[in-house]
Amino acid sequence: MITKSADKTPKIEVEVTHIQQVSDIIKRFTFTPVDGAPLPVFGGGAHIVVEMSDGDIIRRNPYSLVSKPGTTDNYQISVRRDDVGRGGSLYMHNTLKVGDHLLVSHPVNLFHIDRRARKHLLIAGGIGITPFLAMMAELEDEVANFELHLSARTDGAFLDELRGLYGSKGSFYRDDHNEVIPLNDLLTGQPLGTHLYVCGPNGMLEWVLRTAEDAGWPSQNVHYERFLAPATGLPYEVNLATSGITVRVGGHQSMLEAIEAAGVDAPYLCRGGACGQCETRVVSYDGELLHNDHFLTEEEHASGTKIMPCVSRFQGRELVLER
Amino acid sequence: MTTLDFFHDETFRDDFTYWNSPEAIRRFPFPFNEDKYMYSVNLEPHVAFKPGSVFEKSFDVDEHYVSEMRDRALVLQEDPLRCQSLPHMNMAGWDLLELIMTKKAAEYPQWFELHQDGDRWRWVNRPLDIDHTFTFLDNTTLPYGPMEYIMRQTQGDYAILDQRDNNLWMDAGMITTQADWSLDFDLGMNFMEWHGPVPLAHEMGIFDRALKFLLNVRQGQPARRLNWTMTVNPRLDTSPERYAKWGTDRMDVNADNVGQLMHLRVELQSFWRLPRSNALVFPIRCYLISLQDLATIPKWGRRFHRVIRDLPDELADYKGLTITRPYVIEYMSQFDDGAPTSPGIFADDE
Incomplete structure (x- = not known):
């Protein structure tokens, strides 16, 4: 059952045609277009926004496409189950079945390959491997020079598959064996023209970005993808000045989701605090803006004039947005 | 209109039979x-x-198609630097080839066919008498690079913009029908750099807003706008490189010939996100019309007179009206009876 929503971006209706248990907490889903028409082409690093009708809540979560770029008869995503998150991954893991229909967005790429690079150094932590799966297929096709360093909790199906596909181009580090990526050596021993790509949990991302900066890497050669899951918190109300309505944001709901649920069309791309598309002007507030994004500068956060409703929250008496 | 008789045999230089x-x-x-x-x-x-x-098709094909492609080949023969692609833009070239071939085959089946068998593609272009089989993503199977190959078969200039560091970079393009700007000069520049010479607009914040919009153009959701300037004679190649050939044309304009010589030059610009490279492609499609033809649409005759008469001086210079503006205003005034005009760009009575 597909629920209509205020979101006006073009969507593609797909059927879940395959679900594969990749590890104890990761499932890979295959989506096939319902109308049989070819799906839009995507490049490595692209994501789609998957729209889930979970009871009376519409969830929209971004997931990296993990299938081979150029594939147009299906899309594949990998989802890690997050038992303490807001519920999107639990819905994907526990409720979604083969044969169900979903709406997905056209691909959006905020983490594409920089083809100026003479070498591509890919560093991933855990489920952060997902954008690299499609990227590596593309780099392999283009006979590009690349190497992958993946740190994961333990061994598993993903690692076996990657060893088989990329052999010596991949190095794997198991947390349960206390293996750590030799980051300093890696980042100080690369040929000129190398580009660095990082995706993983926040702590790891900060570690890699800081180490790269300390080692003198130019920021133009450093690419990263940081999708934040929207934070949870206390419920609150938002007054939308342009629309003339007041919206209640639930504890496990993002401000953007609440605005959409009220029938107000709001722009977005990444839904993870990174791209800037949903930036909204704060008209006035009495309380505290809980900024969680990585798009606005510290000064902008402190100014109290802008907010990214995809990940940020509010606590206090009144918040008025220009929306 | 399915027959090849639809296409004119005409010139955009020398005797100007356009x-x-x-x-x-x-x-x-x-x-x-x-x-x-x-x-x-x-x-x-x-x-x-x-x-x-x-505005009906993704990439408009009109009666000037075949002759425009002949003119492009002549420009390239004299000056190969009108088509350039930095090495990292090769994938964007393939993206563009795929986009244009799939759209044209779907929207103009009477003229174009695309048969895809895995990576083996057969492309049929009837107006240009091309029937070619090649391997997708394999440059060695095309007579030119992928961008140049498809651009020699596509009306309009195309700039391909690489997106990185929160900016757009002009790193590839086929530019042979331009309104006095140079790909060879702009190659490698970012959005703010190549728009440096435009008067007034920077101060108005136009480019900050435009860049923000363009960085967020999404795959499957292309955008468009119109831009305009004036050109003497129906000349496509008004490039800085060939200024010596056309710069003095404006001296030929007088009160008697202004209706035939002066042309309104309109660019239909569109913006497309390319899937594999994530580059933005920017087609700049040029349409030319003489003032005497323009005036056959009464609404356009009235309105054009008023627009040119009231244009700020800085804009008149930038739009190619230095020297010729008095002739244009005088000529167009005969089509302006002072009657009100209807809103919108389209001709009335339809």
Whole structure:
């Protein structure tokens, strides 16, 4: 059952045609277009926004496409189950079945390959491997020079598959064996023209970005993808000045989701605090803006004039947005 | 219109035999939606609109197609630097080839066919008498690089912009029908750099807003806008590189010939996100119409007179009206009876 929503971006209706248990907490889903028409082409690093009708809540979560770029008869995503998150991954893991229909967005790429690079150094932590799966297929096709360093909790199906596909181009580090990526050596021993790509949990991302900066890497050669899951918190109300309505944001709901649920069309791309598309002007507030994004500068956060409703929250008496 | 007789045999140089049929005049993309003109970020979604208009298809093919491609080949023969692609833009070239071939085959099946068997593609272009089989993503199977190959078969200039560091970079393009700007000069520049010479608009914040919009153009949701300038003679190649050949044309304009010589030059610009490279492709499609043909549409005759008469001086210079403006105003005034004009760009009575 597909629920209509205020979101006006073009969507593609797909059927879940395959679900594969990749590890104890990761499932890979295959989506096939319902109308049989070819799906839009995507490049490595692209994501789609998957729209889930979970009871009376519409969830929209971004997931990296993990299938081979150029594939147009299906899309594949990998989802890690997050038992303490807001519920999107639990819905994907526990409720979604083969044969169900979903709406997905056209691909959006905020983490594409920089083809100026003479070498591509890919560093991933855990489920952060997902954008690299499609990227590596593309780099392999283009006979590009690349190497992958993946740190994961333990061994598993993903690692076996990657060893088989990329052999010596991949190095794997198991947390349960206390293996750590030799980051300093890696980042100080690369040929000129190398580009660095990082995706993983926040702590790891900060570690890699800081180490790269300390080692003198130019920021133009450093690419990263940081999708934040929207934070949870206390419920609150938002007054939308342009629309003339007041919206209640639930504890496990993002401000953007609440605005959409009220029938107000709001722009977005990444839904993870990174791209800037949903930036909204704060008209006035009495309380505290809980900024969680990585798009606005510290000064902008402190100014109290802008907010990214995809990940940020509010606590206090009144918040008025220009929306 | 399915036969190849549809396409004119005409020139855009020397004897200038270029002409517009009555149908081409009616579908001309007249760029003024009111009786005055100022810059604006006049962007709208590039969706099929108004059957028969230049907004109907993704990439409009009109009666000038075959002759325009011949003119492009002549320009390239004299000056190969009109087509350049930095090494990292090769994938964007393939993206563009795929986009144009799939759209044209779907929207103009009478003229174009694309047969895909895995990576083996057969492309049929009847107006240009091409039937070619090649391997997708394999440059060695095409006579030119992928961008140049498809651009030699596509009307309009195309700039391919790499997106990185929160900016757009002009790193590839095929530019042979330009309004006095140079790919060879702009190659490798970013959005703010190549727009440096435009008067007034920087101060108005136009480019900050436009860049923000363009960085967020999404795959499957192209956008478009119209831009305009004036050109003496129906000359496509008004490039800085060939200024010596056309710069003095304006001296030929006088009160008697202004209606035939002066042309309104309109660019239908569109913006497309390319899937594999994530580059932005920016087609700049040029349409030319003489003032005497323009005036056959009464609404356009009235409005164009008012727009040019009231244009700020800085804009008149930038729009190629230095010297010729008094002749244009005097000539157009005979078509302006002072009657009100209807809103929007399209001709009345339809």
